[in-house]
Amino acid sequence: MFNNLIISTLQFSLEKYGERNAFCIEGEYYSYARLKKKIAAVRKVLHNVSEENIGLVANDDLDTYASILAVWMEGKCYVPLHPGQPLDRCMDIIAQVEIMTILDSSESTRYRYNNVIKTSTLSDEDKQISPQEQADSSLAYILFTSGSTGRPKGVPISRGNVAAFVDSVEKLGITLKPEDRCLQMFDLTFDLSVQSYLLPLLAGACVYTVSYKEIKYQAVFALLDEYHITAALMVPSVIHSLRPYMEEISIPEMRYSLFCGEALNIDDAKAWYECVPNANVWNMYGPTECTIYCTAYRMRVFCADKQTNGNVCIGKAMPGVKTIVIDDKCIPCTTGVKGELCLAGAQLTQGYWNDEKKNNEAFFVADDGTRYYRTGDICACDALGDIEYYGRKDSQVKVNGYRVELSEIECVARKYYDGKKAVVAVVTDRGSGNTIKMAVEQAEGNNGFELKSFLQSKLPSYMIPREIHFLKKFPQNTNNKIDRKLIKEIIG
Amino acid sequence: MTKEEALEALSSIFAEVLDEKDIELDYQMTANDVDRWDSITNMTIISEIESRFNIKLKLREIIKLKNVGALCDAIVSKSK
Numbered sequence: 001m002f003n004n005l006i007i008s009t010l011q012f013s014l015e016k017y018g019e020r021n022a023f024c025i026e027g028e029y030y031s032y033a034r035l036k037k038k039i040a041a042v043r044k045v046l047h048n049v050s051e052e053n054i055g056l057v058a059n060d061d062l063d064t065y066a067s068i069l070a071v072w073m074e075g076k077c078y079v080p081l082h083p084g085q086p087l088d089r090c091m092d093i094i095a096q097v098e099i100m101t102i103l104d105s106s107e108s109t110r111y112r113y114n115n116v117i118k119t120s121t122l123s124d125e126d127k128q129i130s131p132q133e134q135a136d137s138s139l140a141y142i143l144f145t146s147g148s149t150g151r152p153k154g155v156p157i158s159r160g161n162v163a164a165f166v167d168s169v170e171k172l173g174i175t176l177k178p179e180d181r182c183l184q185m186f187d188l189t190f191d192l193s194v195q196s197y198l199l200p201l202l203a204g205a206c207v208y209t210v211s212y213k214e215i216k217y218q219a220v221f222a223l224l225d226e227y228h229i230t231a232a233l234m235v236p237s238v239i240h241s242l243r244p245y246m247e248e249i250s251i252p253e254m255r256y257s258l259f260c261g262e263a264l265n266i267d268d269a270k271a272w273y274e275c276v277p278n279a280n281v282w283n284m285y286g287p288t289e290c291t292i293y294c295t296a297y298r299m300r301v302f303c304a305d306k307q308t309n310g311n312v313c314i315g316k317a318m319p320g321v322k323t324i325v326i327d328d329k330c331i332p333c334t335t336g337v338k339g340e341l342c343l344a345g346a347q348l349t350q351g352y353w354n355d356e357k358k359n360n361e362a363f364f365v366a367d368d369g370t371r372y373y374r375t376g377d378i379c380a381c382d383a384l385g386d387i388e389y390y391g392r393k394d395s396q397v398k399v400n401g402y403r404v405e406l407s408e409i410e411c412v413a414r415k416y417y418d419g420k421k422a423v424v425a426v427v428t429d430r431g432s433g434n435t436i437k438m439a440v441e442q443a444e445g446n447n448g449f450e451l452k453s454f455l456q457s458k459l460p461s462y463m464i465p466r467e468i469h470f471l472k473k474f475p476q477n478t479n480n481k482i483d484r485k486l487i488k489e490i491i492g
Numbered sequence: 493m494t495k496e497e498a499l500e501a502l503s504s505i506f507a508e509v510l511d512e513k514d515i516e517l518d519y520q521m522t523a524n525d526v527d528r529w530d531s532i533t534n535m536t537i538i539s540e541i542e543s544r545f546n547i548k549l550k551l552r553e554i555i556k557l558k559n560v561g562a563l564c565d566a567i568v569s570k571s572k
Contacts (some may be wrong), residue, residue: 221551
C-alpha cells in the first residue's frame with residue numbers, strides 16, 4: 001500500500017511537476033526538480049547504510065525534507081532529533097533505538113560518536129535509481145512523546161499506518177491539487193508535520209514551512225498573509241493567539257482549514273470563520289499512536305456546531321478507524337455515558353518501542369479480536385455517533401499542542417534532588433493557554449535557578465515550568481496523599 | 493520618549509513577564525536569545541507594552557519587529 005500510495009505518487013510528483021515549487025522555506029522557493037536531485041544525493045550515501053532506523057536532525061531546510069523522502073525511498077525509517085532540545089534527551093532517543101547513522105544538515109553537528117552524513121555538503125545528483133520495495137509492516141518513522149516514567153517513549157509508525165492515514169484523509173473528501181499553497185507549521189518531531197508536508201507533496205502542491213525557532217503564531221500569520229495559503233493544519237492555540245488581530249486577517253483563498261493537537265475552543269473557531277469565509281473547517285483528533293489524526297468533525301459554520309464545555313466536538317472515526325468508549329470494567333458505554341476512548345484500525349501503531357510493560361497497559365484485544373489502544377481521553381458518544389471530548393484520565397496535559405506528562409517533569413526534578421524532595425507540577429490557564437508551574441517541598445529557595453537549569457538540560461523548552469515555588473510542607477488530602485488540587489490553588 | 497527610555501521600560505516589562513529580575517536587554521536581541529520569550533510570553537509582553545504606552549500595535553507591524561531595537565523604535569514612533 002505504501003509503495004503504491006506514497007512512493008509511486010511521490011515519484012510521479014517529482015517527475016511531472018519538475019518546474020513547480022515543492023517548498024518555500026524562509027522565503028526561498030525550491031522546485032520539484034531540485035528536490036528530486038537532492039533526494040537522489042542523499043539516497044546515494046544512504047544506499048550503503050545497512051541499518052533500518054536512521055536519525056534525522058529536524059532542521060527547517062530542503063536538505064532535511066529531502067532526507068525524509070530519501071529515507072523512505074531507501075525503504076528505511078526516520079527518527080527525528082530536535083536541534084533545539086537538550087542533547088541528553090536526543091542521546092536517550094539514539095540509545096533507545098540504537099541509532100548508528102544520523103542525517104544532519106547543520107553546519108556543525110552535535111553528534112560526535114555516530115556516523116553523521118552531512119546532507120548540506122552533498123552535491124545534487126542527477127542519476128535516479130528506482131525506490132527500494134519494502135513491506136507495509138516495516139517502519140516509516142519513530143516519534144518520541146513525553147513518558148510518565150521520566151524517559152521519552154517511542155511510538156513506531158509503520159509504512160502501512162501512514163498509507164492508511166493518507167487513504168483515509170482522501171476518503172473524507174480532503175483533496176489537494178498542484179495549485180495549493182500549504183502550511184507546514186510543525187516541528188518534525190511532532191507527527192502533525194507528516195500530514196503537513198506529505199499531503200501537499202503527493203498532490204504536487206507547495207509546502208510553506210515555519211522554523212522551530214520562530215514565534216509560531218506570528219510566523220504562521222506572516223505566511224498566511226503574504227502567500228495566501230490555501231490549506232492549513234494548525235494547533236488551536238495559534239488562532240487563540242491571533243484572536244486580538246482577527247480583523248487584520250482575511251484569507252478568502254483558504255480552502256481547507258484543519259485543527260488538531262488540542263481542544264478547539266468554539267468561540268475561537270467562530271471568530272476564525274470570518275477570516276477564512278470560503279474554507280472547509282475541520283476539527284481533527286488523534287494521538288501519535290494512531291497516526292497523525294483519526295477522528296474528524298466537519299464544522300458547520302452556518303448552524304450551531306456540536307460542543308462540550310466550549311470545546312468543539314471531535315467527530316467520528318475516519319474511514320478505516322474504529323472507536324469505542326469503555327468504562328472501568330472494559331465494557332462499552334451506552335450513548336451519552338462518559339468513558340475512556342479506545343482506538344483501533346489500520347492507523348494504529350504496533351506498540352511502543354521496546355516497552356512490553358507499557359504495551360500491556362495501553363493495548364488490549366476485544367472479544368471480536370480487534371486490538372485497541374486506550375487513549376486516556378475521557379469521551380462520550382452522542383446519538384449520531386459523534387464523539388465529545390471531556391478531558392484526561394491522567395496527568396497528561398497539552399502545552400501549545402505538545403503532549404506533556406506532568407509526571408515526566410516531576411521525575412526529572414526529583415532526580416535533581418536525588419529523590420529526597422517531593423515535587424509537584426501543575427498546569428494553569430489564565431486565558432493565554434496552559435502554563436506549567438512547579439512546587440518543591442522543604443528545599444532551599446534560591447529562586448529555583450539551579451533546578452531550572454537542570455530541567456533545561458534534560459527537557460524540551462515547552463516542558464520547563466514557568467514558575468517554581470518552594471513550600472515548607474505540602475498539603476495533604478484526607479487519604480494522606482499530596483493534595484495536588486490545593487497545591488494548584490496555592491501556586492496557580 | 494527616546495529609544496533608550498523605551499529600552500529601559502521594555503527591560504522592566506520583560507523582567508516582570510519572564511520573571512527574571514536581572515534580565516539585560518540590548519537592541520540586537522531576538523526571541524532566540526531570550527529564554528522563554530515564546531508565543532505565550534510574547535502575547536503578554538505585547539499587551540503590557542500596549543497598555544503601558546497606551547499604543548496599539550497591528551500584527552502586521554509586530555511580525556516585522558525582528559529584534560528588541562525594532563520594538564523600541566516602534567514604541568518611540570507610536571508614542572509621539
